[in-house]
Amino acid sequence: MNRSQPLVLGIESSCDETGVGIVRGTTLLTNTVSSSMDEHVRFGGVIPEIASRAHLDAFVPTLRQALDDAGAELADVDAIAVTSGPGLAGALMVGVCAAKALAVATGKPLYAINHLVAHVGVGLLDGQAGSAPRLPDNLGALLVSGGHTEILKINSITDDVGLLGSTIDDAAGEAYDKVARILGLGYPGGPVIDRLAKTGNAKAIRFPRGLTQPKYMGTAEEPGPHRYDWSFSGLKTAVARCVEQFEARGEDVPVADIAAGFQEAAVDVITSKAVLACRENGIKDLLLGGGVAANSRLRELTGQRCASAGITLHVPPLDLCTDNGAMVAALGARLVMAGVAPSGIRFAPDSSMPVTSVSLPA
Amino acid sequence: MLILAIDTSAVASAALVSDDALEGVVASFATEDTRSHAEVLAPGIEDLLASAGVAGRDIDAIVAGVGPGPFTGLRSGIATARTLAFVWNKPLYGMMSLDAVALEVAESTDAVREFLVVTDARRKEVYWARYSLAEGQLPLLEDGPHVGFAADLPDLPAYGAGAGLYSDVLKANPAFSAEQPDALFLGQFALARLAGGGQLPDTTPLYLRESDAQVPGPRKRAL
């Protein structure tokens, strides 16, 4: 196997994107994604069974397209990587079974890798605007999407990743979707709320910042139970109450002001806690990942706060921030280059795989 | 003709069947349980090929059981079959999974002219189909597959694990009361059909149930 510049094919199916990506070492060759997002619109959120059905039908066409785009043959591939968790159990199962079949049919080694750490791996590819030029020593990652909200500390991308904080209930993107539904704005909520918020007054209504009271925060010396954690379910409820109050008074609901106030509350608490976690854990480089990285206010405020704290912010191109196969391939290539042993074909997908598990042992 | 058959509609199973081999079977495996398909299927197929000394290029066609069966397990076999067929560039066919039990019934001393095949659909329901048998013929699918309550099925001898589960309301054949669709019989059925010049469908899964997703109603306005 070519361990210095391995050709790695990555497969992603943890939520509603079927992704196949191919990298050569740290160079991206192709990133092919088929999304079932349109099929979830009328339900106002991702329906796991619909996503799983779509993965089954999208996998082989996506694989064929990726190989064509990269001009690669399966015979040339050095290793295969697949997301084994965390994610939706039924959705993960499709990608994992397909990846195992690919490994059996080609005889190539298979790596079962962590989806969250893969979001970091994609930020370390060469030649992508916003990506970290090399693997920094004090790297953190803020992952914000419809499925997750986490802050990670990466000591070694291949075998030493820690979770500093995460949401204790809804993911941030999920809160956007729920609020968009309350405001009658449709799905997905992120882009429409971001657009509408620009026309509203973010200071008109102040919504709560979850888990920011002293009993949760504690101090740097004596951290409280949720110092770097988030909670968005109270924020969503506060928005619902606010809308009900306007309706009960028979007044027009100021949708733009509510969208702006909600977005400010969400983004404020995400970035303040993330930057706090960075400062208190010696993190000098922060990588932003996940679909909510597309949010203009999140990028703006994270940028400002990182700059004042002396932290360099890296934001990969958006198509690499959302779920995709290239991120899986990118992390897979790192594992091959570091000499990590493959996972074999006997593992089970793990819908709650912890970030401390970068790849599954054989 | 050498066929690799895979079925995960209930248990996970795979088989190599050939019209050249004795009794048609080259090698086969099946698990006992209905929940660990993702772990056991790929290693099982790898061992199957190795034990038979068969490489991908030696296989003439791949056949996948398309259900009905619990969704997540069912998809693991179809995803596996589709991927193998793509990499090896082989023809890929689907077979209705209950056909496997029907052929097993037909080849047994318990065969009757008209019967049901019944498997567990969970949620207190069963998957079922009605077959007829004529001398020297393959079982003929007369009706189904359907999903429903065991108590609502036609009053006929019933074969398969679903019949065993609801033997209080079905005429369950005791010799078949734990029987699940097995790739071995599915592969033999496919081989016989292809040899007889018959057509086989593609691998579109037979879910029979919708995805359970509810379109949310309008939010109640506070008055």
Ligand SMILES: [Zn+2]
């Ligand atoms: Zn993700």
